[in-house]
Amino acid sequence: MSESIRIGIKGLESVFTKSFPVGNCLLLISPPMSELSIFGLEYIYDGLRRGEPGVYITLDDSPESLRLKALKFGWPLMNAEARGLMKWLDVYSIHANRDVKNTESILRIGGPLALTDLSIAISQIQSGFRRKSNSYRFFFDSLSTLLLYNSPNTVYRFLQVITSKLKMSNGVGFFTLGKGMHDEKINMTIRHLMDGTVSLNEDLELSVISLPVASDTRFGRLNLTRKGFVFS
């Protein structure tokens, strides 16, 4: 099994290079918009097609509605869920007073204050993935919701532990952070805890702030098509 992944979004190879090393946590700063979760779903789905496990950590939407969203783009996730390759960490539904239960592929967390439960669930998923593959993808959406309920220091402490676990277990993926929602000190501290930062604006223009690998392209635009994103 290779120690790097392909980012899998058409054209984005020029930014993230053809093979991106595993064990990296990237920050994706973006205005709150629905395209962000589509980006996450495509990133995870691309890995699943290659046999790489993936976990989507959602604080702003239910896995059920994200699953439907993915299906609209032709990304069926249920097969991978049945094979144990795809997991959801749902930090949204219980907090939103929905009457939901855990399933084989969906682990529900009590709410954004339950950081201990979140770290336990991440550890359990990591250990399950280890039996299936050397590396896995993750998408954490979003740190801004975590910051709505927790103090910045609490989130830093959480990230300090979680990013190191993700890196050591060969995870590779994105944490999202709302653009313009937090003060500069928070942005900078979170950037400091990550291996790289990429920024998106409302027109889906992407710019690289820093990356752990050399990149040929530092600016470009994501276009959302019926089959997913294309970067140009």
Next chain:
Amino acid sequence: MPFSDSMLLWASPGLESEPFIMELLETHLKKGLKAVLCVTDKPSQAFIEQAENYGYKLSKHLGKSLFLINFYEKLINNEGLESLKRLVKKKIKVLGNDSLVCFNNISTLINLFGFKAVSELIFLKKFVNEQGGRFICSFTEWPYTSDLLIKLRKSFDNRVYLNTVNEQKYYSFKKNGSFTHLLFDVNKPGGVTSLKPRLVVIGPKGSGKTSFIKALSDCSASIDYLSNDFGIDHAEFKYKDRVIDLFGAPGDDYEPVIELLGSSVSGVLVMIDSSRPETFSKARRIVESVRERGFNVVVGLNRVKTGVNDVKKKVGLNSVPLIVSEKGSNHDEIFSKLLSY
């Protein structure tokens, strides 16, 4: 595990401490005693449902002997610690002696209120203890400042630490002045289960593995297959108040046994027959291979006839503990070394 006036379950991030709270609650409630549960990081009903998944039937006690304080809702609505204090004090006064007050996770309070939360929890602990009740909290050790951790550590009569070593979960507590470390697992359903340490004895063919195991236990069993040295020896024996599972794996085919037992193995003893230098290089390969998989290894030197140091030099495994195991003696040293990991 100690069940004292006040107890703090101190867990590394990623380890489940809540099932311990559930276990202690259920044990307490089964005695017909009363308890108050403060849930800080999720709706309290979610905690009760989680408990049911682990097999702890807490819901049947609700409103009769188990009383929930849904502090999560209050925290979400920006209520302070004063409100929590008032609620707990009111409830404990009604319940009286022998009641138990549990906090499912005090880290949430510390995250929100810092040092003030620790001070208020200490106040509550004193209050509960003065009323004749017990006070038990679970805590996740996020990277807090050392003064906060020290203050917290000093504030409870007993602390039970939950840690992982090589993917195995341990709970540790002080007993008679020294720490006791016990393996555990958490299952759904099944809850918290104490596990026996599992040690595996391997080594080149004829190095004395089976004799070592048989010398330790009169109820060892060999599952032979095809030839004398192809099978698994198994023995269960008591060592310093602990029951230990011991497995002997075949000399040339130990890998499937190690794979099968996987992360449940606490340590590996590699036996070497010191009178057969021709087996040393093979033994070295076995040690390296097992260490690469992340197992704790101790080498037992069997049948040492010449000087021990001379044998150690010839075996050439400087970074691994080498213990002489002549005629099955020195078991204590071997096990204390393996279990001390």
